[in-house]
Amino acid sequence: MVSPQALHLGHLPPPLHFVRGSHCLLCLRDPYRSLHARAEQGPKSIAGEHQRLSQYRAAAAEDMAHKAIRLEVDEFIDHFFKSRVPPQAFGTPPTQDSDVFDCLAEMKDMKEEDVSRLFVDVVNRLQLAPGLRMSQSEHKPDVCDATQERVDSAFFRSEFCPSDGRPHWADQIVAVEFKRHDTRNDPYTDSEAGTVDADAETRRKVRSQLISYAEKLFEYQHRTALYMFIVIGRTFRITRWDRSGTLVTRRMDYVCNPQVLCDVLWYMSQMTNEALGFDPSAKRVLRGSAYYTMMNKASFNDISDIDHTECVLEKLPEDGCVYKYVREMFRESLQRNWPRYLLEVPTKDGTRSFLVAKPVFQAPGMAGRGTRGYVALDLKTGRFVWLKDAWRAHYELVDQEGSVLETLNRAGVANLPTLICHGDILGQVTETPKWWELKNPRSDSSSPSQPLPLNATQSIANSSGAAPGSSKIGSSMKAKRSASDMERVDYREDCPLRRHKHYRLVVEEVGMELKKFKRGRQLMKVIYDCVVAHRDAVNKTDIMHRDVSGGNILIFPRPVNDPSLGSMHMMRWGGLLVDWELSKPITQQGVSPQARQPERTGTLQFMSVAMLTENSKVVEIADELESFFHVILYNAVRYLASNCTNAGAFIEDFFDTYKEEDGQLFCGDRKETAIKEKGRIILPSNIPLRFNPPIDGFMDTVLKWFKARYTVYTYRTHQLEGHAERSGPSNPVVVPSEESEPATQLWDTSLCDAGASSDPDIDPFLDMEPEELQPAKPTDQEEKIAALVDTHAAFLKRLSMAITAAGWKNDGVKGDNVPPSYKPRRRVGPLRHAGIATVKRRRTGLHTWSPPSDDWEDGLATPTPSRIHTAVI
Structure with a gap:
């Protein structure tokens, strides 16, 4: 392990000697934004990214809709404050005078900033939260914050309390937002009927503002939960945020009942950072410390760093050399005003420590995995690695991504990241779903799980028992990995909140964003490698990726031996091919797939037409191959020369547009027509989309395959649905092996007559559709063509033919074909978590998908294709 003491004394060797690795995995979901991308610039489609903060907040509010749970004030205080004050805390909350907040009694004409100023003055002057101080920041944003957001005030540890009137997001303990005394400014409602979220537009805007502040704090800090006060004139609410949702107290008048608020502030001041929601496995690296200096020195260029561009090498790079882009990414993460951390990750025999600064990738939104990706410095080896921090889905039989990757690595699957270590962090789980269960008891006794008692929920939150800065994480993570690889975790199927568990993964390789490709031929080579990885994963381990998208395909430079170059x-x-967290074992014949979590995710823009139109469909190889095709199409339209004169509009129509009914998403017309019906991509000018001959040949061919696939698929689905209505469920679809014959056994059409009733008085075909509405039976030729996408072989061969074909002249990237000024023409889309309805339901309305920007980052970069959640089978 590299010694920080040696660094401090000036004895550290040059960076070359300790930063020996060139590898780290860049697990970006969005290959279409710059490395400087930020996650707060507004909701974005993948066609247009320059959206306003107000739009982002509106989409974020939809994303968090119905995820707030109301608690009584006493209930909240007893569970989250009073019970979490450490035993060594001195005394009890002092009794305050009943007129302590009388200066705030008259609110009628008081402005928001006046409320803030008077409230902060009372708290600080009377030391209502000893050891903490409030600081106002409603007028000036942080220097490094591109979104210029300003929460009104916050509590800080006294020694870190700022005096410059800026938010200092990295140092806040508890945020406080002030509003004028008006119900229109209250984001929540205390009505017993319906949702806790207030519906009025002005109230929804306030709630979206709070969500963006909570998200900002989770972005800058490493937290398990966040507490935030909402002061609305002479009343207040306390909120608690985690990756599943929000807990909200009833609104209380603190002028009439000052002791309640004063007690809360006192308890808060006595609580440890961990009890206040800080992650003890993440330790701040302060300016001037040995680790801070180590990170600075590791960012310095070295003469031995390797140029990663494609070129002829006179000699092989020495082991341990660093690619230039890797060190550059690490250097760019060391922004002056961004906090640095030492993160601990479980290993088989303890923990391993890594130094990180600003994440290269930050998933947006409060509810969800909250994935962050870092170029990290490994303290054990001195190498650069990629560290992924996320809140994974916490359900029965859901594998850890690292366990899947370990299986794939062991099987020798090529073109995948190499696992270093991984594991759950201190048993940290989101608590909000259990509170939903407590507040919504089931009437029947057959519930698969019973709500935890309050003390059990509390014990989960405090399972580590470690104070901030302690090293207890080592002993807490020594359990065998297999114990948590496939956990049995009961859940309420009717709970709308997803359960999450804190998790970290570290791998060797550093990838570049897919948009960094320089030529069309290079793009096809990268895709070829990832299809090979997908094929080998299926053949060698029976694992299906299930989230093929542009963000999960990365470029990685490799020295290779070229026979044409002799010894060079x-x-x-x-x-x-990265990000295997949504992967799943392939369904075996005769075995019904088990539900592993209440929803399934995928990247909407790259999902197959079939997956976007059928709620319960099992992912097949053909669906994944279609996703690879969509990745090629997107990048070709966006970055290569073509006859498409408006790339932004094409991407919006083909990738971002969907149909919606009752919050359910369906495949957009443009995509469905091209893939399923025509087998051709036609531009608005009524001419086929064209690039260069190799790409055109590939696309024309595989589009015919997909069209044939949907002809067969539609007919067989119709046959099976008719049989299911008469005789019950059929056997699940089975993914064929690469060696098997084309999948005629996938669909047993003879079953269609098996369930007919023998009762002569009942017509088993009474509900059959008119003959003209029934899909035509596929021809033998269509059956044969459709079978080509049942395995990877034909797709890989056609890719290889395109790569080796003539006609690749002038295939270089000319720049981004979507201008910075492009704005989506349709309204901002719905929440990320909208489901997909069944194929039979009517689809109406045309909208543009636009998530609360980047799985979505910057205002000057490209947005992220987002995941959606659908029913799991």
Whole structure:
């Protein structure tokens, strides 16, 4: 392990000698934004990214809709404050005078900033929260904050309390937002009927503002939960935020009942950072410390750093050298005003420590995985690695991504990241879903799970028992990995809140964003490598990726031996297929797939037409191959020369547009027509989309395959649905092996007559559709063509033909074909978590998908294709 003491004394060797690795995995979901991308610039489609903060907040509010749970004030205080004050805390809350807040009694004409100023003055002057101080920040944003957001005030530890009137997001303990004394400014309602979220537009705007502040704090800090006060004139609410949702107290008048608020502030001041929601496995690295200096020195360029561009190599790079782009990414993460951390990750025999600064990737939104990706410095080896921090889905039989990756690595699957270590962090789980269960008891006795008692929920939150800065994480993470690889965690199927568990993963390789490709041929090579990885994962381990998207395909430079160069080598850009957290074992014949979590996720823009139109469909190889096709199409339209004169509009129509009914999403017309019906992509000018001959040949061919697939698929689905209505459920679809014959056994059409009733008085075909509405039976030729996408072989062969074909002249990237000024023409889309309805339901309305921007980052970069959740089978 590199010694920080050696650094402090000036004895550290040059960076070359300790930063020996060139590898780290860049697990971006969005290959279409710059490395400087930020996650707060507004909701974005993948066609247009320059959206306003107000739009982002509106989408974020939809994303958090119905995820707030109301608690009584006493209930909240007893559970989250009073019970979490450490035993060594001195005394009890002092009794305050009944007129302590009388200066705030008359609110009728008082402005918001006046409320803030008077409230802060009372708290600080009377030391109502000893050891903490409030600081106002409603007028000036943080220097490094591109969104210029300003929460009104916050509590800080006294020694870190700022005096410059800025938010200082990295140092806040508890945020406080002030509003004028008006119900229109209250984001929540105390009505017993319906949702806790207030519906009025002005109230929804306030709630979206709070969500953006909570998200900002989770972005800057490493937290398990966040507490925030909402002061509305002479009343207040306390909120608690985690990755599942929000807990909200009833509104209380603190002028009439000052002791309640004063007690809360006193309890808060006595609580440890961990009890206030800080993650004890993440330790701040302060300016001037040895680790801070180590990070600075590791960012310095070294003469031995390797140029990663494709070129002829006179000699192979030495082991341990660093690619230039890797060190550059690490250096760019060391922004002056961004906090640095030492993160601990479980290993088989303890923990391993890594130094990180600003994440290269930050998923947006409060509810969800909250994935962050870092170029990290490994303290054990001195190498750069990629560290992924996320709140994974916490349900029965849901594998850890690292366990899946370990299986794939062991099986020798090529073109994947190499696992270093991974594990759950201190048993940290989201608590909000259990509170939903407590507040919504089931009437029947057959519930798969019973709500935890309050003390059990509390014990989960405090399971580590470690104070901030302690090293207890080592002993807490020594349990065998297999114990948590496939957990049995009961859940309420009717609970609308997803359960999450804190998790970290570290791998060796550093990938570049897919948009960094330089030529069309290079793009096809990268995709080829990832299809090979997908094929080998299926053939060698029976694991299906289930989230093929542009963000999960990365470029990785590799020195290779080129026979045409004799003894010399070539630096070649290959592909990495990453992000296996949504992968799943392939369904075996005769075995019904088990539900592993209440929803299934995928990246909407790259999902197959079939997956977007059928709620319960099992992901098949053909669906994944179609997703690979969509990745090629998107990048070709966006970055290569073509006859498409408006790339932004094309991407919006084909990738971002969907149909919606009752909050359910369906495939958009443009995509469905091209893939399912025509087998051609036609531009608005009524001419086929064209690039260069190799790409055109590939697309024309595989589009015919997909069209044939949907002809067969539609007919067989119709046949099976008719049989199911008469005789019950049929056997599940089975993914064929690469060696099997084309999948005629996938669909047993003879079953269609098996369930007919023998009763002569009942017509088993009474509910059949008119003959003209029934899909035509596929021809033998269509059956044969459709079978080509049942395995990877034909798709890979056609990719290879395109790569080796003539006609690749002038295939270089000319820049981004979507201008910075492009704005989506349709309204901002619905919440990320909208489901997909069944294929039979009527689809109405045309909208543009626009998530609360980036799985979505910056205002000057490209947005992220977002995941949606659908029913799990």
